Amino acid sequence: MNKRDHQEELNLDGLRDETLVIHADDWVANDGTVAPAIYYSATFTARNATEFAEMAGTPRHPRYYTRYGNPVHERVKKIMAELEGTETALVTGSGMGAIATTLLSLVSAGDHVIAQTRHYMSTAKIMDEMLPRFGVEVTLVEQADVTAFAKAIRPHTKLIMVETPANPTLVVTDLAAVVELARPRGIIVVCDNTFASPINQRPHDLGVDVVIHSATKYLGGHHDLTAGVICTSEELAERIWHTHISIGSVLSPMDAWLLLRGLRTLPIRIERINANALALAEFLEAQPQIERVYYPGLASHPQHELAKRQMRGFGGMIAFAVKGGYDATQRFVSALNLSQNAVSLGGVDSLVVHTAAMWEGVMTEEQMRTAGIPSNFVRFSVGLEHIDDLKADVLQALREV
């Protein structure tokens, strides 16, 4: 028997992130296990026809059909809503599943959307190609310029999509200023918070309506799962969920379980990753072979003051430009031993990409210029290796430039 059967439900008020990631979901399952059970079932039984009708008619039911919900999803949702400070959350099969489902739920033909000139590549594609195909007008603005958001607003603007810090340029959007423009006009603000994680930035505290994560990254944290999370109000979650079950970007129970395991250590991983990234950014800035470092935690970042205002830590993503152009950058990235050449980010292993090389063939030179990516641009996802080992590896690779 669960020893908590005789106790009150745990009061989460005032508990810190480190405690929430371990205990916020205790009462969601309340099934007597210490480690969460995995419910590898696509469908769930009702005791009788009356209960079945009740289950079928309850939106977001946690144990009716896994595309609609699953007990492991429930645990993840509870922790994420607590971390982001929102009423509730939804989970999806990937970060793009979360973004596409949210956008397709909240906008219709004839609406206008404002987004940034810099977004994660697939989000940019939704803005450039998909929404216009469905009759949604999109205006892209320079995210560092609040007046650009203000100027872009039209009477039919329905939604503003922001991503901060943005992938891969680490440009920061002033969330409070965007909310101030949107709120009086009833415009929904959606923020992709993947790069920061809820430990470093809580957009809903600043008034953002929907906070999205690629949980594939920091939330999972081990490069072993693909998942997305949408943190929002009950009202918006209900609207998004109805689209979600039609689009079917379902999170598998196994990946939800891995995500739960990853979440347990999120705050301490982020604490160390923040420290590693700041130290590495400062180190890179001092190297003669480096042209420029982009990291919101550096005083040299043009938006450092804004980042300090809206972030509690600056995260594990660094970008930098290597002197000597495209070929020198290729040589540098190839010479790294610890940081592997791979897409994705936010896990325990450091990963590196020569961005221009990755996006050759996918983006035109013009698109890369608009996205602020020079040919010698490197994106570095700082992991949990010892900082001295990371520095030594970077140093030996710079000798190859």
Ligand SMILES: Cc1ncc(COP(=O)(O)O)c(C=O)c1O
């Ligand atoms: C900022 C950001 N948002 C969304 C995504 C998409 O996430 P997923 O790969 O989980 O679909 C990514 C992936 O790299 C990302 O970096």
